[in-house]
Amino acid sequence: MAVDVRPVVSGPTTVLYPLRNRLVEVRRVTRLTPRMVRVTLGGEEMAGFQDGQAGSPDDHVKLCFPAPGADLPVLPVVRPDDLGEQDPNGPLPILRDYTVRAWRPERLEIDVDMVLHGHGIATTWAREARPGKVIGVLGPRGSVHYTGDYPWYLLGADETGLPALARRLAELPAGVPTFVFVQVAGPAEEQELTSAADVSLTWLHHGPAPAGAGSPLEAAVRALTLPPGEGLVWFAGEATMLRPIRRYLRRELGLPKERVDVDGYWRRGVIELDHQEAVGED
Ligand SMILES: Cc1cc2nc3c(=O)[nH]c(=O)nc-3n(C[C@H](O)[C@H](O)[C@H](O)COP(=O)(O)OP(=O)(O)OC[C@H]3O[C@@H](n4cnc5c(N)ncnc54)[C@H](O)[C@@H]3O)c2cc1C
Structure with missing residues (x-):
């Protein structure tokens, strides 16, 4: 119960x-x-x-x-x-x-x-x-259940956030516009993702750089023009990489925190990161 x-x-x-x-x-x-x-x-x-x-x-x-x-x-x-x-x-x-x-x-x-x-x-x-x-x-x-009727989704992750992202994608309503960015080491790390949503999926590769370093993720997110309406944003991955993305979404785009969930799952150089504190507040 x-x-x-x-x-x-x-x-x-x-x-x-x-x-x-x-x-x-x-x-x-x-x-x-x-x-x-x-x-x-x-x-x-x-x-x-x-x-x-x-x-x-x-x-x-x-x-x-x-x-x-x-x-x-x-x-x-x-x-x-x-x-x-x-x-x-x-x-x-x-x-x-x-x-x-x-x-x-x-x-x-x-x-x-x-x-x-x-x-x-x-x-x-x-x-x-x-x-x-x-x-x-x-x-x-x-x-944690997001039960709103969101007109669009913006989802992003590195390899550690990919399991949750894949699960989220699989559960989205049919046809809803969904922008997805996943940063992995290279093409061999790309996985088959299934969804009934209208998904625009971009794989980004960090190549030989360590995971979470020199992220192409922020540039990709900044280059995206979001549709109008109150969509839901969810990101998970290396905390240092996600911090500027969260700032951009909250401060520059002015998205409310109820619709922006950015979770640091690990941090370079830190053992057993406490993810509740990882990305910080705005
Ligand atoms: C809510 C939540 C869900 C998560 N879900 C998953 C999941 O489904 N799958 C998954 O793989 N991870 C997931 N993670 C991340 C995982 O908990 C961390 O990567 C964890 O630190 C791994 O433990 P470790 O003992 O291997 O390394 P640690 O002992 O914690 O760290 C040792 C070193 O490795 C580095 N490090 C840790 N993780 C990585 C990494 N992924 N790539 C490169 N260097 C790393 C650290 O910075 C540190 O320098 C999740 C984290 C959270 C908070």
Whole structure:
């Protein structure tokens, strides 16, 4: 049962779920592109995940990883609505955020699409993931629903935001004009995206530059002339890259914050970014 429903004035609605840990197994590992792997996680403990509801495209969990060399993760202390106090003398849980790319209640399993980047606990785990490996899943804390009748959408992401973007695209109403910019390393990272919307999709390549550096994304967004009407804007990816895009949308175009959702999913040089603070306010 969902514990709360919070309508936000002129903005999205958030449905909260009781927070709990689940220990699950890797069921399948599918290589999507050279830099992206789909890991299917499942097990009996997935019963009741998101109260069995479909959720929304932004839904994300904290994956709880075993420490290097360990078989099982140290799980965080949770209360129904938040994280609890961890034993300061014990080992700490290792947590990273990942989008729920798909949730199949009938099979008690989820897919997470994980970028294989340079180094990090999560990416190392993803590179070595095999059926039978155990991992913790915490959350999601809630689902954010944009229920407005938007006349257009502007969506953008790097590789980390691509799973949520793909899910959002698949759920858009038929025929609605939708401008999409996705920045990936190169052509081999482009994925098949499906949507009933009227999609104008541009793939941008950062090439040999590190992900999130020297972004062609901002230039592409600035070159776009948005249609009239109160559309919805959603971006996710490297936080430093997104900050000027958010400023442009909010300050130069004057779009209201209820219709501009720009979320920093990681930041160059930062381990385990707190994404609530990532892109900052306007
Ligand atoms: C709400 C939310 C949803 C997310 N969904 C996804 C998802 O579906 N798929 C996904 O792959 N990621 C997703 N992310 C991003 C993911 O949580 C981060 O990339 C995370 O830092 C990876 O952990 P790590 O242990 O591999 O690296 P960390 O230990 O956190 O960082 C180690 C180093 O790697 C760098 N780094 C981290 N991520 C990347 C990257 N992608 N490319 C290049 N360098 C990087 C850091 O800057 C740091 O220098 C999401 C993040 C949020 C907040």
